[in-house]
Amino acid sequence: MNDEQLFLLIQKAKEKDQKAQTKLINIFWVDVFSFVMKKVKDENDADEITVNVFSKVLSKLDMYDPHFQFKTWILTIAQNTVIDFWRKRSRENQDPTENLDEVKNQFAKSPEELMISNEEQKKIIKTIESLDANYQDIIKLRFFEEKSIKEIAEELGISVANTKVRVMRAKKVLAELLKNNEFDDN
Numbered sequence: 001m002n003d004e005q006l007f008l009l010i011q012k013a014k015e016k017d018q019k020a021q022t023k024l025i026n027i028f029w030v031d032v033f034s035f036v037m038k039k040v041k042d043e044n045d046a047d048e049i050t051v052n053v054f055s056k057v058l059s060k061l062d063m064y065d066p067h068f069q070f071k072t073w074i075l076t077i078a079q080n081t082v083i084d085f086w087r088k089r090s091r092e093n094q095d096p097t098e099n100l101d102e103v104k105n106q107f108a109k110s111p112e113e114l115m116i117s118n119e120e121q122k123k124i125i126k127t128i129e130s131l132d133a134n135y136q137d138i139i140k141l142r143f144f145e146e147k148s149i150k151e152i153a154e155e156l157g158i159s160v161a162n163t164k165v166r167v168m169r170a171k172k173v174l175a176e177l178l179k180n181n182e183f184d185d186n
Helices: 003-014 018-040 043-059 070-093 100-107 111-129 133-144 149-156 160-180
Strands: none
Touching (some): 003 018, 018 043, 018 070, 043 070, 111 160, 133 149
């Protein structure tokens, strides 16, 4: 196919002529597939990437500059698509627990911090014990036993909506008490 015929085919493909688009794909399929196959070395991946490349080619035909070789333009899109493929693959293969030890060490507490933490915990428990019995039950079930709103509602025999309101109020009262007792020496 000469340059003029190719140019006319590209023009028809730009105008959404399906036969022209199919013919364009058929002409360059082997070139693109071979190029991609050399880069990924897996037939299924190469096939999927090639389909993706032609999807991009057809959607971006308006951007093609006829002063450049069409094949070069397509292979540039293929190259960029392969790069995207490898980037995505490397993100998928990263071990999410890889940096876990660093994170653990970052949050590791010194003996002094643990002692302060224990004192704070005692203060929180003492404050909870000073609450109304209903609030104590709600906080114990929600935050110490880690029960869901639905489980708490069933256990207390109240509606889910009522449970949500009680949890919210209990948290608010507890937060206010803790804030007021923050500077008290016990």
